[in-house]
Amino acid sequence: MITLYAVTWRADAPVLDEDGLALLADGDLAMVVGPAQGTASRDDALAHGRIVEQVASAADVLPIRYGATAADTDAARALLREHGSAWAARLQKVEGCAEIAIRAAPPASEAEAERAESGAEHMARLVSRTRLLDGAENELGELLTGRCRVVRRLAGHEELRLSCLVERANVEPVRSLLEEWASARTDMLVTVTGPWAPYSFVADGEDSGVAL
Amino acid sequence: MSQMSVVADDVALVDLLDRVIGEGVVIGGDIVLSIAGIDLVYLGLRAVLAPAHIAGPSALGGDALTGAP
Numbered sequence: 373m374i375t376l377y378a379v380t381w382r383a384d385a386p387v388l389d390e391d392g393l394a395l396l397a398d399g400d401l402a403m404v405v406g407p408a409q410g411t412a413s414r415d416d417a418l419a420h421g422r423i424v425e426q427v428a429s430a431a432d433v434l435p436i437r438y439g440a441t442a443a444d445t446d447a448a449r450a451l452l453r454e455h456g457s458a459w460a461a462r463l464q465k466v467e468g469c470a471e472i473a474i475r476a477a478p479p480a481s482e483a484e485a486e487r488a489e490s491g492a493e494h495m496a497r498l499v500s501r502t503r504l505l506d507g508a509e510n511e512l513g514e515l516l517t518g519r520c521r522v523v524r525r526l527a528g529h530e531e532l533r534l535s536c537l538v539e540r541a542n543v544e545p546v547r548s549l550l551e552e553w554a555s556a557r558t559d560m561l562v563t564v565t566g567p568w569a570p571y572s573f574v575a576d577g578e579d580s581g582v583a584l
Numbered sequence: 585m586s587q588m589s590v591v592a593d594d595v596a597l598v599d600l601l602d603r604v605i606g607e608g609v610v611i612g613g614d615i616v617l618s619i620a621g622i623d624l625v626y627l628g629l630r631a632v633l634a635p636a637h638i639a640g641p642s643a644l645g646g647d648a649l650t651g652a653p
Contacts, residue, residue, distance in 0.1 A: 425600075565595060571607035575609065
C-alpha cells in the first residue's frame with residue numbers, strides 16, 4: 373500500500389528530498405507518492421500537508437486529500453491514466469496560483485457567551501451575526517476584485533471562511549491588503565493564512581467559487 | 585515568541601488541517617479512503633486551538649469537521 377500526496381506536471385516535477393517519496397509519471401502528469409502511513413492521526417495528517425506544501429513550493433499541484441492510498445505503484449499509475457485528462461484540466465485552472473485563507477468572526481462577548489433568554493433573542497443574535505459576516509464578505513469581494521482568480525466561501529456558520537486563488541506574484545500584495553483590512557475591522561477577529569497549495573479549488577465539480 | 589504569533593501559528597495549523605482533511609482531490613474507485621479516526625483527532629485539535637469565538641459546540645460538529653455545505 374502506498375500513500376498519494378499530489379499530482380503535478382511531469383515536466384515541472386521537483387526533486388524530492390524526503391526519504392521514501394517517489395514520482396510516478398504517466399503522460400504529461402506525475403504523482404507524488406510515499407510509503408503507507410500507520411493509523412490516521414493528527415501528526416500524520418500534518419505531515420501529509422507539509423509534504424504537499426513542499427511540492428507546491430516548487431511546482432503547480434493538485435493536492436490529494438489526506439487518506440488516499442493505492443495498492444501499489446501500478447495502481448497509482450492506473451489512476452493517473454484514468455483521471456489524467458480531468459486532472460490536467462484542473463491543473464491548468466490553478467496554474468501559477470496559490471491559496472490564501474481568511475477567517476473572520478465577531479469576538480464572543482460575555483453577554484453573547486451566555487445562553488439566550490428567549491428564542492427571539494437567539495434569532496436576533498443569529499441575524500446580527502449573519503449580517504456582519506455577509507457584510508464582511510461583500511467588502512472582501514470588492515477588495516479582492518481584480519486581484520484573485522477565484523474566491524470561494526467555505527462552509528461555516530459561526531465564522532466567515534474565504535479561500536482565494538491568487539497568482540503567486542500577487543500573494544504578498546494580496547496578503548498585505550487583507551492584513552490591512554483585518555487591522556481596520558476592530559469589530560471582528562480576522563486571521564489570514566497561506567500561501568497554501570490550492571486545496572479548495574481542485575475537488576470534483578469545484579466550480580462554486582466566484583471568478584473575479 | 586509572542587502570544588500573537590502563537591495564536592497565528594495555531595490558526596495556520598488548523599487551516600492546514602482543514603485543507604488536508606476537508607479539501608483536495610478525492611480519489612474513489614479502487615482507492616481506500618483510510619480516514620477512520622481522523623475526525624476525533626481533528627476534533628481534539630480544534631478544541632485546543634480554535635479561537636474562543638469558534639470553540640463552542642457548533643464549531644465542533646457537522647460542517648466544521650467535514651467541510652460539508
